[in-house]
Amino acid sequence: MTRLKCAGCRKTSCNGCSLYEHINTGKNQASLFPADFVPDQGKGLGMAFDMGTTTIAGSLWDLKKCTRLETHTCVNPGRYAGSDVISRLTRISESAQEKKKMQRILVEKLDEMARSASAEYEGEIARVTVAGNTVMCEMLLGESLEGLLRAPFHKDYEGTRRLRGKELGFSYLKDAMIIVLPAIEGYVGADALAVHTYVKHSDGRTHVLAVDIGTNGEILLFGRNETYACSAAAGPALEGAAVVQGMGAADGAICEVSLGGRFPREDIFCKVIGGGAPKGICGSGLVDAFALLKRLKVIDPTGYLYTVAEARKAGAREQFCRRIMESEKGNSFLLTDKDNPVFLTSEDIRQLQLAKGAIRAGIEILLSREQIKGEELAHIYVAGSFGSFIRKESAVEIGLLPDVTPDKITHVGNCAGTGASMALLSEKVLQEMEQDANKIRHVELAMEERFQACFLDSLRV
Secondary structure (H helix, E strand, C coil): CCCCCCCCCCCCCCCCCCCHHHCCCCCCCCCCCCCCCCCCCCCCEEEEEEECCCEEEEEEEECCCCEEEEEEEEECHHHHHCCCHHHHHHHHHCCHHHHHHHHHHHHHHHHHHHHHHHCCCCCCEEEEEEEECHHHHHHHHCCCCHHHCCCCCCCCCCCCEEEEHHHHCCCCCCCCEEEECCCCECCECHHHHHHHHHHHHHCCCCCEEEEECCCCEEEEEECCCCEEEEEECCCCHHHCCCCCCECCCCCCEEEEEEEECCCCCCEEEEEECCCCCCCEECHHHHHHHHHHHHHHCCECCCCCECCHHHHHHHCCCHHHHCCEECCCCCCEEECCCCCCCCEEEHHHHHHHHHHHHHHHHHHHHHHHHHCCCHHHCCEEEEECCCCCCCCHHHHHHCCCCCCCCHHHEEECCCHHHHHHHHHHHCHHHHHHHHHHHHHCEECCHHHCCCHHHHHHHHCCC
């Protein structure tokens, strides 16, 4: 019987003190793996990790029965060095001591998660797979990271790395075989390759787009003859950080924002995780709010949040104009009632624009390689813990995703974690990933002449 535990308080259930219950790790999907996936029959226990910039997710597997026993998540301890990979990279590159510290705390965290997940099961963890962006994988391995410090960026480790846990400093996992999955190139890491593996097995068509939305966003385009990949530095805004009242998807977070009621008495309604009073807003709520402000005519095409007078002139209705608060530091918009106020500020909107602009520009650069338009895509798969919760219509409305109909967009949850689990359970899939890592065409956005213009154009609302 599966036991669900909160990675924060260790209770069987809690009120949201950890991210566990609010991150889609695939646990509740009807079918975790693609239909054509055939696992090996191994022995003992195995663990698959998706080591994200913000969150680490780990799944414990029975290798013989090929059944998942536990799923645990935690905040990445590397956040002490910055909320994004560039900040962390800059910090540890300046000090050998910081580099050793980062490697140590990552090892300790994975060790701790594995110990906790397997505590109530017989047998030892014999095999571990790790997916993550290139920076996180290289930090875990203790690589030089030199290739990621300046353009043109390149990875510092080749292929799959197989090491005994004790070689990396693991204690609980000292005898386990630690398999760090291969990176594609540059900042497009093993997590993107894991997403590629899942989508490749799930959908054999061409002109399929896969977008793993997170602090470091990865984009894959399955073209006619080639598969293209790039990395877009979206920053943490879409995950609720870098926003004044932003927070993770925990109790008290606004996760949906919509317009309800009948004209002319329509009003704004906010759905709050846990059903209590709002404390802040998470990424999916931010995307909804951004789309709604556009519809209400309280922001202009550049993302500028109007003053009350400007909103009235633009045609915004009075009940929404009254929600605008003006100050010397910039305007803000009240999403809730005044008893439990949650605002969206001008700077919040700017952070959202930068995040969605980076991702959309990356998408457009890849589409240009195939000379197709976004609306011509066969399908879009949206991966990542945040991506699992955004409303399709809102993502399209703000320009985060190309203008396709909702039936062409599928949320696939923590697809990187699923790909890592496939590699854990199948040596054939692992070998396939090694081959694909060398076949995928990496597109370095920093070297693309059109990227800056495309990025600026993508900032528009």
